[in-house]
Amino acid sequence: MGAKVSVIGLGKLGCPLAACFAANGGEVVGVDMEQRAVDAVNQGKAPTVETGLQDLMNQLTGNLRATQDFVDAVTSTDVTFVVVPTPSGEDGTFINDYVVAACRSIGQGLKEKSSYHVVTIVSTVMPGSTGGVIRQALEEASGKTCGVDFGLCYSPAFVALGSVIRNFLRPDYLLIGESDPKAGETLEQFYQCMCDDEPRAERMSFVNAELTKLATNAFVSTKITFGNMMAQLCEHLPGADVDIVTSALGMDSRIGVKYLKGGIGYGGPCLDRDNVALVAMAGNIGSEAILAEATDRANRLEVSRLVDIIKSKRDTSNTVGVLGLSYKPDTNVIDASQGVLLAQALGKEGYPVVAYDPAAMETTKQMVGESVTFAASAERCIEESAVIVISTPWNCFAEIRPGLFTGKTADGAPKVLIDCWRMLNAETFAAITDYVPLGIGPEHQ
Ligand SMILES: NC(=O)c1ccc[n+]([C@@H]2O[C@H](COP(=O)([O-])OP(=O)(O)OC[C@H]3O[C@@H](n4cnc5c(N)ncnc54)[C@H](O)[C@@H]3O)[C@@H](O)[C@H]2O)c1
Structure with a gap:
């Protein structure tokens, strides 16, 4: 039985x-x-x-x-x-x-x-x-x-x-x-x-298990945020490459490779809210969770970091294409998704935003209403945009053809391509776009 x-x-x-x-x-x-x-x-x-x-x-x-x-x-x-x-x-x-x-x-x-x-x-x-x-x-x-x-x-x-x-x-x-x-x-x-x-x-006991659950997600959130901090540092350090640094870092058995890939912030239904709950609990019992608070603050700044990069490249007369709305690949869930938060933040700044996602367009439409338009395909999203951000690393985005980026924008400049997860061949795309891979430092002088 x-x-x-x-x-x-x-x-x-x-x-x-x-x-x-x-x-x-x-x-x-x-x-x-x-x-x-x-x-x-x-x-x-x-x-x-x-x-x-x-x-x-x-x-x-x-x-x-x-x-x-x-x-x-x-x-x-x-x-x-x-x-x-x-x-x-x-x-x-x-x-x-x-x-x-x-x-x-x-x-x-x-x-x-x-x-x-x-x-x-x-x-x-x-x-x-x-x-x-x-x-x-x-x-x-x-x-x-x-x-x-x-x-x-x-x-x-x-x-x-x-x-x-x-x-x-x-x-x-x-x-x-x-x-x-x-x-x-x-x-x-x-x-x-x-x-x-x-x-x-x-x-x-119950209380130790309840705390372990929150601590697990708070720890993973912090690890992701550490990888993102390294990515940001690399962007300012000539010759630096976050993937090389974090791959080596992860070889240390005290650290491990998982959840260290520098990119943009974490989202989803658990990490964010469990980390925030740990901070709230600490306050309620007269204690502090300074590290978890810092993780939360750093994660919330990730979207503004992207907006600042976009503002430094193009003004609000240019359309921004957001590729990826689900909080991670292979799901239609958009809870605390960086792609959705980015689309909303850009809209507030006055940028026209067009978005595409293989699975999460319907859920996003219900949430953001008219402030974002939606493209029928990744190709259309790229065609309509002067700046393109790959915000969710769906496998299909790694297949994007370089030919889609050869069209110039209204002012004759190449399209800006922000590759948050370094999915594309840097050499190929740098030759035809203003290619911005996060986590990579400027060339050595
Ligand atoms: N979704 C995740 O990734 C995830 C991961 C880890 C933990 N959790 C936790 O697991 C729990 C469930 O999450 P979920 O994502 O499966 O939620 P969900 O919303 O997908 O499903 C919950 C289901 O419970 C039903 N329900 C609500 N009240 C009920 C009641 N009194 N009697 C019978 N059915 C009832 C709802 O109709 C719904 O179908 C939450 O506490 C969540 O934090 C979720």
Whole structure:
């Protein structure tokens, strides 16, 4: 008999998690407040866009179903994962309302159940939440005692959109905050049924796990920002090349190569907000997170840095083309995306902006309205622009043909090409454009 699990919230993380358990022989029940998501899952359709999700769901043999009945979901399974939104409030801390509402409904199911059950919070929450309002909601609704009658764990996901399934199946390690050893042990065993390579579990108290989750993303944000700082320094140092420096830097086993490529700022649904939440939490407990604050400040300056480069090259009578709106390649998500922020900042400065992205144009249109126009292709975007910025390193932008840049602008000058990720052949493009690769210093005199 496979693992019997329920997953509350069938969104960008919850549905892949449910499908991963089901693909590994689990009996899985999903719950979502949106009928659309429930219907999609029951029809074998992915309710959200994620690499490999539909393929995984196509392989299932009727062992993933969805409902809006929490009591059914809890009483027919042994572990319930809560993967609902925790939006950021105005002060940067996360709001628990959806998690607490879900836990009240789960508590109704716990009330009906005589056998042992573990509730696992996957949603990112602020330190103090799991042992506080979340435990309280479960105990009040069920009339039972956490750590005695049922177990509670906090086990956030270290996943990136576009690789959610791979990250769930092959995590670096499992982070588990537990109400008691039985709860943590049970959850670890359930994960081992799903994961490919028996990951090591780090088990600890709720508050340490909650802090570890925030610390992880704050650390990665800082590492990215360090690479970006090196890129900026290189731009002012004759003969310097950030890729050569960071490749060597990453060879040091204390540092490592990942997330060091100097370019423009980070975005996405996690790094930015987790780092900001850490700063907010520090303030709320009478402490300071100076490094995280500096990272956030440096990251916010990245867009102005690009705007300044553009202003130094062309005035506002020139159209700027932004290639890339998603916060990273292979997703349509634009949360805190540098490309979108750049397009908005240029619009405010008075530049006409035309944008293209292979996947994120619809989401961007809904957000920016009339202030940006959209090109049907990368080629059209380049044709219409005097300045072109490659803001997201989609693979297709590396294939851009040099011939597209040979047309001169109205004043007879070559087009400016700002290559934030150094995707193009510098020699080829420097011969036909005013080529500006970030992170590369001026030629030696
Ligand atoms: N998206 C990411 O890259 C990512 C990465 C790591 C962690 N997280 C965290 O995971 C959590 C979920 O994020 P997501 O991106 O999957 O969100 P999402 O918005 O894509 O999905 C959440 C789903 O929960 C459903 N829902 C909300 N309240 C509910 C309730 N009471 N009962 C049942 N269903 C309910 C919604 O209808 C929605 O389908 C958040 O805390 C987020 O911070 C997200």
